[in-house]
Amino acid sequence: MIQIQNLYKAYNGVPVLDTINLNIRRSEIFGIVGQSGAGKSTLLRCINGLESFDNGQIVVNGTNISLLSEKELSSFRRKIGMIFQNFALLNRRTVIDNVMLPMECWHYPKEARRKKAQELLELVGLADKTMAMPHELSGGQKQRVAIARALTLEPDILLCDEATSALDPAITKSILELLADVNRQLGITVVIVTHDMAVIKAVCNRMAIVSDKRIAAMGDVADTFLDEPPSLLALLGKKELVVPPGQAILKLSLRDGGIDQAFLHGFVSELKLDFTIIAADVEQFYGTSAGHLYLRLDAANLEQARVYCLSKGMACTAVAAGGRPGGNDDVL
Known part of the structure; x- marks a missing residue:
């Protein structure tokens, strides 16, 4: 659906995106995260042609956008909707007039504009707000209007640039549920740029982490949080867990469920090993659950315990104080 190869962009000779390679599948919800200034919003604007780039290519639905003329780019953008953090509504126009605006710009017949706008306002739960003015709406309602407006030209892709950053957690949850509904009902590919990991966990199928102008990690959301690449740990500010000497x-x-008692009992009954559960961080993700369980035991028993876990099909990372198994230091 969206294929990005070796993308490079600079402002006044200073790189903001460097060797970006990304593949976003049709009808998925894809999240792009990173620190402020990492280049994620610039990347989003490159996808719909609002930003040019210096090298590489972006192919959207089979179209190489760098080969398009200005007129062709304008037509291309009809199939890409976009919503922003600040809603971008016209304050002097009613809700339904705001939703009809893109169709008005493309000279749709007036009756068709109104019919489509009313259908979309019903979809986003604002059928009773058609004649309201933007100042009469809450932040969440304004964003719903913006989503309805972004859908008027029946786009294949919906780009969301920090679309929930100005909203409180409860309203954010409702907007994310709406985006998930739009994705399911209309089959629209949704790309979400955010700095909020809760957004990624709640609604995205896959994710990419932008760090130092590059893609530092990419994959299934739950798998990425299980693997804990360094770029993710840096974003989370996760504290290191120090391994005591001799331990x-x-x-x-853990994925899609926990560990049954029989597994843990095996450490005692089969291996004759003592252990202590020191932490657990299982979380809910979009459509699944994943996380980690941390066991502390004597360092002399580490390899035996690791082999036992693998024999039971349990993925694990084993670290002893002062050791570097798997390329790790003596912290987790």
């Missing part, structure tokens, strides 16, 4: 920590990866 070891076994970090077990």
